Amino acid sequence: MKKSLLLLFVLTSVTAFSQVNYDTISLKTDEECREANKYALHAADYLLTNPYNKDDVKRLKSVQFISKWMEATPDFTFIFDITVSEKVVKGNEDLLGYYMAGMTKFCLENVEKSKNDAVVMVSTIKMLLAYCENPKNNLTMPPALQKLSDANKKGELIKALE
Template identity: 25%
Template structure:
């Protein structure tokens, strides 16, 4: 019993520690391309934070990360996020942010990647985030289709068919 309590305590402290190390500016200067480039590391750390931490923990820090990502994506000259309604449900808020974050993450790390590869990565990462947090998230129509395709081993072909 003591071991279980110790593991839970260490997990909570680890999550809180990560959140405290993630300092997000309230009003980031995002005017020219260099401004956006300067914040790419923070963008990637926010994406990791949103993916790595449960959706029901530290909601304030999640909202800070989401808000910052929206500001950055709104004017980023080198990344344009494409959302397909059959791959991402705008009403599935947390999943949508997982998708957008993964899209940005892959696009920044693979500047020459084609759109289908980026979208495929983003969809798979958003499905994975959903699966990690399914007890706290609503499963909408889009996610049900994605999970069905994944279960059948046909997620890649489903994404490709929708993308066309």
């Protein structure tokens, strides 16, 4: 009986958490932003573990929430430089949402390393490459990102980003 109740509780909790309504999450105060960290990570995990589908409303809502959270959070600073626009997302603007998801995931899971912009960028690009290189994820890499993928396979990613 106890096992059945525990299983029911876990399934109910997982189902409730997976159906987050991001529109209802307030990001007006620092404390609300910190409380929303778990939802930002949830959104990032959703994006990075599900195949790309342009028409997926949950994908769009996840990207929108991450964007709002990134702008509001007092605990992290997110840098989008020319490298990101020219070498990562150029040619496929949907990649920006996945890049933001990678940054969010990396920073929330590696708080100490999140202060080093270069480490965040390289780690995020590696995460994005892993996602895009999986054909099941249906996200085609533009030529600039493909060059980074080739460089990463040779252990030359940092050099290719210079």
